[in-house]
Every structure is written in C-alpha cells, then in structure tokens.
Amino acid sequence: MSTLPPSDLVLRAPRAVVDGTERPVAVVVTAGRVVDLLDLDADVPAVTEVRLADDEVLLPGLVDTHVHVNEPGRTEWEGFASATRAAAAGGITTIVDMPLNSVPVTLDPASLAVKRAAAQGQCVVDVGFWGGAVPGNAPDLPGLHAAGVFGVKCFLLDSGIEEFPPLDVEGLRAACREQAAVDGLLLAHAxxxxxxxAAAHPGGPSYAxxxxxxxxxxxxxxxRTLVSVARETGARVHVVHLSSAAGLAEVAAAKAEGVRITVETCPHYLSLDAAAVPDGNTFFKCCPPIRGGAEQDALWAGLRSGTIDCVVSDHSPCTADLKRRDTGDFGVAWGGIASLQIGLPVVWTAARARAxxxxxxxxxMATRTADLVGLTDRGRLAPGAVADxxxxxxxxxxxxxxxDLEHRNAVTPYEGLELTGRVRSTxxxxxxxxxxxxxxxELLRAR
Known part of the structure; x- marks a missing residue:
C-alpha cells in the first residue's frame, strides 16, 4: 500500500481526451495541478475520488481567446460576472478579452489598468487581456506588452466603434514593427x-x-496586405474570424512561404448556412458574414489540414434593441454573435455530422488556443498542467x-436549435x- 500522502483528487474517466486521442485514464490532482495520468483503476490514495459516467468524456478546460466582455462602459451588453459564468457553463476555463466595446478601449497601460480593476473579484474563470492598436498609439504598444497583454488587436476597416479606428497600411506597418521588436502577436480583423x-450597401431585411x-x-x-507587412517586418500576425475559402487560400500560401501567420474561425461559420438565414432575422448578423455551404466546407477542410489553427467564439454580444429586430434591417443592426456558452456543442454537433x-x-478549442497565447500549461490533460x-x-x-443561458442578454441565432453534446460540469x-x-x-498576464 502506498505510503505517500493522498492527492487532493483522483478523477477516473473511462473516456478522456489525452494527446489527441480518447482513452481511459485516472487523472491525479494535487494543489490544483495534474500530477499524474494513470490507468483507469490504478490504486491512488486521494482525499476525493470521482468516477465519470460511461456516457461522459473528460476534457481539458477550453481556452477561448476571442471574447468581447465590454465592461466597463458597455456592461449592459455583457460584463465579467455574466461572461465568465457563461464560459464556465460551456466548459471554458480561460478567456482572453478583446480591447474594444468597453469604455475606455484598451490602448495603453492606463486603460488596461481600468479594465483589470473592473474585472477584479468578478471572474469565475481565468481572464487575460488583449491590447489594441489604433492610429498613433504605436509608441504605447511596448508598455502594453510590458503590462502583460497577450498581443494587440487592430482593424483594417471601420470597427463600428468610434473609439477604435482602423489602421491604414502605414499604421499597420508601425504596429507590426513594435510587435516584432518584442516578438508580440498582432491580431487583425481583415x-x-x-x-x-465598392460593394453595394443596401439596407433592409435581405440577408443575401x-x-x-x-x-x-x-x-x-x-x-494579402497583412501578409505583405508581416513578411516585411517579421511580425507574428493572426487573422481573426476567418469566414471564406478565398481568405483561407491566402493564409495557406503565406504559411507555405514561411510567414509567421496563424488564423482562427468560429462556431457560426462552421455551423450556420447563409441559405438558411431568414430575411429580417438580424440575430444572425456578424462581420464577416455567415456564408454558404461551399465556404463552410472549405473551412472544415482548412481545420482538418491544419491551415486553420483554432476555433474561438468571437462572443460579441449586445442588448436586444441594438439588433433592430423591430425593423429587421441588416444595414443598421449591430453585428455580432453571442455564443460563449454553447460554442463546444455547436461545433461538436457539426463535427459529428462530418465524422x-x-x-x-x-x-x-483548447490546446491550440492555449498555445496561441503561450499558456502551455492548460488546454491539455498532462502532468504539470493546471487541473482545469x-x-x-x-x-x-x-x-x-x-x-436559459448565462449571457447577460438572451440574443442568439441558435434559439430553438437542437444540439448534440452538453457540458455537465466544469x-x-x-x-x-x-x-x-x-x-x-485569476487575471492573467502574458508570460
């Protein structure tokens, strides 16, 4: 019999995702970290022992690196308390908050301190922060990096928020140079x-x-513009919320060339089809838009080939009135999909249908997102990892x-949709x- 002191917890899972496969395992936890992975029925003294049901699978806690929390300033859209409750209900144990939609936007160490103060004492799960790159703030980016942001986000066109204007090519070049100097990551809405x-901009209810x-x-x-600047400056760049085969082809070419580029897509692009979006239902509005089945097929192929690196929510909530369901006008409705709590079941339902x-x-949704932001001790079941x-x-x-969702506002295009797969505990x-x-x-700082 073992003479070692008992571990805090042994969690026995007939099915668990470990190193990219499913297998039975006993996860041994001490002081909040995984200390060992053993055979399912290994003799392990523990203060607490839990055995999962046969229909359950043990996963590492998910890491969502694209979440708009909006607090302070637009807390009626979403806040740290509600967002982190929703994350926990969806199996997400770490989020990284975007720098815009809050007031102030996160453009320098002082505004980051305001954001962190707003989050303090409210968060159910761990929270990290992105900074922002806007015209004229390139000199502030080293300070943001030193203050612990995981990178900086920019827009290459109007963000929809006056306080967060887009970068032109010279501004993008300046931001990339600053990021390259510290080997920081620049995210771009591309x-x-x-x-x-130049495209037609009709208002009204037609989704097409x-x-x-x-x-x-x-x-x-x-x-293509982002890749050109990344090639010139040597910066690490990341394309957020990829929606199209055309964009995927540009990323694939850049990766083949050796440009330091990564890319994400989102549950709504992997599961919703433009042909099925009802006219006037502005709950489906996001930018870039939800596209058709051929584009969706290309995204799935890109994920399976490794060209697309990860899947994140781009949880971008708002109050119901901003969606303008009263008029159904896609031209004026706020663009954004709230899906933080249900991202895993949405993606799994679509994945399951594709075998x-x-x-x-x-x-x-866990390992690669954690790696994207350098949190390599989470997003996996492994000795030394945090027991999330x-x-x-x-x-x-x-x-x-x-x-029924924990999101502050009950605004979702998934209303009434039957999903397969449910998070039972986090x-x-x-x-x-x-x-x-x-x-x-915890409020995290980049390492």
Whole structure:
C-alpha cells in the first residue's frame, strides 16, 4: 500500500481526451495541478475520488481567446460576472478579452489598468487581456506588452466603434514593427475597406444583400496586405474570424512561404448556412458574414489540414434593441454573435455530422488556443498542467433557449436549435464549479 500522502483528487474517466486521442485514464490532482495520468483503476490514495459516467468524456478546460466582455462602459451588453459564468457553463476555463466595446478601449497601460480593476473579484474563470492598436498609439504598444497583454488587436476597416479606428497600411506597418521588436502577436480583423466601400450597401431585411455587401474578396485582399507587412517586418500576425475559402487560400500560401501567420474561425461559420438565414432575422448578423455551404466546407477542410489553427467564439454580444429586430434591417443592426456558452456543442454537433472526432475539436478549442497565447500549461490533460477540466456528454441532445443561458442578454441565432453534446460540469484547479461559488478566477498576464 502506498505510503505517500493522498492527492487532493483522483478523477477516473473511462473516456478522456489525452494527446489527441480518447482513452481511459485516472487523472491525479494535487494543489490544483495534474500530477499524474494513470490507468483507469490504478490504486491512488486521494482525499476525493470521482468516477465519470460511461456516457461522459473528460476534457481539458477550453481556452477561448476571442471574447468581447465590454465592461466597463458597455456592461449592459455583457460584463465579467455574466461572461465568465457563461464560459464556465460551456466548459471554458480561460478567456482572453478583446480591447474594444468597453469604455475606455484598451490602448495603453492606463486603460488596461481600468479594465483589470473592473474585472477584479468578478471572474469565475481565468481572464487575460488583449491590447489594441489604433492610429498613433504605436509608441504605447511596448508598455502594453510590458503590462502583460497577450498581443494587440487592430482593424483594417471601420470597427463600428468610434473609439477604435482602423489602421491604414502605414499604421499597420508601425504596429507590426513594435510587435516584432518584442516578438508580440498582432491580431487583425481583415476585410479590405476599399472593396467593402465598392460593394453595394443596401439596407433592409435581405440577408443575401447583406452578405453581398461584405464579399469574400475583401477578406482575401486584406489578408494579402497583412501578409505583405508581416513578411516585411517579421511580425507574428493572426487573422481573426476567418469566414471564406478565398481568405483561407491566402493564409495557406503565406504559411507555405514561411510567414509567421496563424488564423482562427468560429462556431457560426462552421455551423450556420447563409441559405438558411431568414430575411429580417438580424440575430444572425456578424462581420464577416455567415456564408454558404461551399465556404463552410472549405473551412472544415482548412481545420482538418491544419491551415486553420483554432476555433474561438468571437462572443460579441449586445442588448436586444441594438439588433433592430423591430425593423429587421441588416444595414443598421449591430453585428455580432453571442455564443460563449454553447460554442463546444455547436461545433461538436457539426463535427459529428462530418465524422470528425471529438479529440480534434478539443485540439482546436483548447490546446491550440492555449498555445496561441503561450499558456502551455492548460488546454491539455498532462502532468504539470493546471487541473482545469470539463465533463462533456457527447451524445446528450438538448435545445437552445436564450433565456436559459448565462449571457447577460438572451440574443442568439441558435434559439430553438437542437444540439448534440452538453457540458455537465466544469472544474477549475481541481474543484468543481457550482452556482453561488465565490468568483476565484485569476487575471492573467502574458508570460
């Protein structure tokens, strides 16, 4: 019999995602970290022992690196308390907050301090922060890096928020030079403003008209510009929310050339089809738009080939009135999909229909997102990793009701959709999170 002191927890899972495959395992946790992975029925003295049901799979906690929390300033859209509760309910144990939609936007160390102060004591899961790159603030980027942001985000066209204007090519070059000097990461919303301006911009309820106003060619052109500047400066760049095959082709060419570029896509681009979006239902509006089945097929192929690195929510919530369902006008409605809590079931439902294994999905939504921001001690089940875990029932069927979600506003294009797969519990540092627990999430700094 072992003479070692008991571990805090042994969690026995007949099915668990480990190193990209499913297998049975006993996860041994001490002081909030995984200390060993053993055979399922290994003799392990532990203070607490939990065995998962046969229909459950143990996953590492997901890492979502694209979340708009909006607090302070637009907390009625979303806030740290509600966003992190939603994350936990969806099996997400780490989020990284975007620098815009809050007031102030996160453009320098002082505004980052305001954001961190707003988050302090409210977070159920761990939270990191992106900074922002806008015209004229390149000199502030080294200070943001030193203050612990995970990188900086820019727009190459109007962001929709006056406080966060876009970069032109010279501004992009200046920001990339600053990031290259510290080996920091620059994220870009890549749509070309000239191509968008040249496209027709009718208002009204036609989704087809709205989609045509943001053509895939605009995404491809902007990525080409980003790649050119990354090649020139040596910066690491990341394309957010890729939606199109044309954009994917540009990324693939850049990667083949050796440009330091990564790319993400989102649950809505992998699951929703433009042909099925009802006219006037502005809950489906996002930019770039949800596109058709051929574009979706290309994104899935890009994920499976490794050209697309990861899947994130781009959780971009707002109050219901800003979606303008009263008029159904896609021209004036706020663009953004709120899906933080349900991203895993949405992606898994679509993956399952394509015979994509759950372990691949976990790689895109946990391991690769963690690696993107340098948090290599999470997003995986491995000795030394933080014991952030999710218990997922991949065959459970349920129906989305916006009113049942933890998001601050019940605004979702997934209303009434039946999904397969449900998160049954989420664990932070080896402790199961429960409603009413005090918020113990940490505010992270890049390493």
């Amino acid at each position: 749509e070309d403003p000239a191509e968008i301006a 008209d709205f989609e045509a106003s943001r053509p895939p060619s605009a995404e491809a052109t902007a990525i 994509v294994p759950l372990a691949e999905v976990v790689g895109w 875990l999710a218990v997922f029932a991949p065959e459970e069927r349920w129906t989305v009701r916006g009113a 664990w932070r540092r080896g402790r199961r999170l429960a409603a009413g627990d005090p918020p113990t999430g």
